[in-house]
Amino acid sequence: MHPSSEHTEWASALRAHGRRVTKQRLAVLDAVEAHPHSPADAILAAARDELPDITPQSVYVVLGDLTDLGMLRRFEPPHSPALYETRVGDNHHHAICSACGRVEDVDCAVGHAPCLTPSDTHGMTIMIADVTYVGICADCAAKGAPAPTA
Amino acid sequence: MHPSSEHTEWASALRAHGRRVTKQRLAVLDAVEAHPHSPADAILAAARDELPDITPQSVYVVLGDLTDLGMLRRFEPPHSPALYETRVGDNHHHAICSACGRVEDVDCAVGHAPCLTPSDTHGMTIMIADVTYVGICADCAAKGAPAPTA
DNA sequence: GCCTTATTGTGAACTTGTCAAAATAAGTGC
DNA sequence: GCACTTATTTTGACAAGTTCACAATAAGGC
Numbered sequence: 001m002h003p004s005s006e007h008t009e010w011a012s013a014l015r016a017h018g019r020r021v022t023k024q025r026l027a028v029l030d031a032v033e034a035h036p037h038s039p040a041d042a043i044l045a046a047a048r049d050e051l052p053d054i055t056p057q058s059v060y061v062v063l064g065d066l067t068d069l070g071m072l073r074r075f076e077p078p079h080s081p082a083l084y085e086t087r088v089g090d091n092h093h094h095a096i097c098s099a100c101g102r103v104e105d106v107d108c109a110v111g112h113a114p115c116l117t118p119s120d121t122h123g124m125t126i127m128i129a130d131v132t133y134v135g136i137c138a139d140c141a142a143k144g145a146p147a148p149t150a
Numbered sequence: 151m152h153p154s155s156e157h158t159e160w161a162s163a164l165r166a167h168g169r170r171v172t173k174q175r176l177a178v179l180d181a182v183e184a185h186p187h188s189p190a191d192a193i194l195a196a197a198r199d200e201l202p203d204i205t206p207q208s209v210y211v212v213l214g215d216l217t218d219l220g221m222l223r224r225f226e227p228p229h230s231p232a233l234y235e236t237r238v239g240d241n242h243h244h245a246i247c248s249a250c251g252r253v254e255d256v257d258c259a260v261g262h263a264p265c266l267t268p269s270d271t272h273g274m275t276i277m278i279a280d281v282t283y284v285g286i287c288a289d290c291a292a293k294g295a296p297a298p299t300a
Numbered sequence: 301g302c303c304t305t306a307t308t309g310t311g312a313a314c315t316t317g318t319c320a321a322a323a324t325a326a327g328t329g330c
Numbered sequence: 331g332c333a334c335t336t337a338t339t340t341t342g343a344c345a346a347g348t349t350c351a352c353a354a355t356a357a358g359g360c
Contacts, residue, residue: 020326020337040316058339060317078226078280081316095274104272122254123288124245130228132280138273170306170357190347208308210348215307231347 006033010071017069027051028062032072032084037094037103039081077103077132091129097137106133156183160221167219177201178212182222182234187244187253189231227253227282241279247287256283 010029011021019025024047031046032038038046044059063084066072073088077096083103093106160179161171169175174197181196182188188196194209213234216222223238227246233253243256 022326022338024339053340055340057318057341061339064317074228076226076228078224095272095276097274098277104274106272122245122256124247124254124283124285125291126245126283126285127248128284130282130284132282133274133276134278134280135274135276141275172307172357174308203309205309207310207349211308214349 006030013071017071019065019069023051024054024058025062025066027054028059028066029071029086032063033086036085036087036105037083039083041081043084075130075132078134093131093133095133095135095137097140098134099136099140102137102139104137156180163221167221169215169219173201174204174208175212175216177204178209178216179221179236182213183236186235186237186255187233189233191231193234225280225282228284243281243283245283245285245287247290248284249286249290252287252289254287256281 006029007026010026014021014025027047027050028043030050031043035042035046040056040059040063043063044054044056047054047059063072063074067074067084070088072084072086074082074084075094076082077094080096080101085105087105090107095104095106096102156179157176160176164171164175177197177200178193180200181193185192185196190206190209190213193213194204194206197204197209213222213224217224217234220238222234222236224232224234225244226232227244230246230251235255237255240257245254245256246252
């Protein structure tokens, strides 16, 4: 899974979605892969390691497009800019430390389609269940971090 | 449950939290109560029915403070400003129609503490589970609204 | 009623993200 | 390999939503 083979895989996926394979898209995909749960500005910084001249706007456009395509997943924690990751296709959830902001992936205990059967959806057809856990991570608890204001 | 009795209840709650009882706080609480799942600007408009001179900044300050106090609950759906409601204390979830944006409260099928036991929290102590369902409401489905892009 | 201090109002600024139009480059056919 | 077409990126401005510092006001205690 060295860079070039990842590039090959992503190039195929991009073509499969009818998209051209550009340095910018590959740089963004590499950046998100290397820094999961990162906001757009961190992805910009990471992408610039590979492609120094990429612009913020391109990162926004690429992230938005690839998210619509389903190649990236976006989630928006409270009081935080949107975060992106390459892990798509399962519907895992996220646990966020309210003290330090770290984010961990969480597989749902119920199986692969958690919480998609709430008691009463008022007639809605549910397509996505977005679950965010907020708590205190082990490191912050050890440092005596206070409970969040809620 | 006419306005004056609600005002009395809220006044008590505010005092219990060490807050002064102001027209602005009561107007915001009335507005949120009357318009659940509303963003700050809608709450401003509603609060002005009761207190025409209240300013946007006051609404933001009051909403933020009352949310920290636990008298209001805030949630932030994707691609939407923050929404507020007075229903707190249970951990109900929200279903959002991706076509028209309507929001419904959803009690979790599992009981009163849903999804608080994910499979692996990486050592985090979970305090809140924020669950958002996205789908198509019955009305929009009847009108033939398309499925969302993701 | 007066005083103290929390609260609100004023006005500006900031962050995140979006848009329109010009410049560039990926893919296609020759 | 070269030219062409059109997607993609860049440029630069802009917008929504929210927050901040500080002055003005008013709630609660005496």
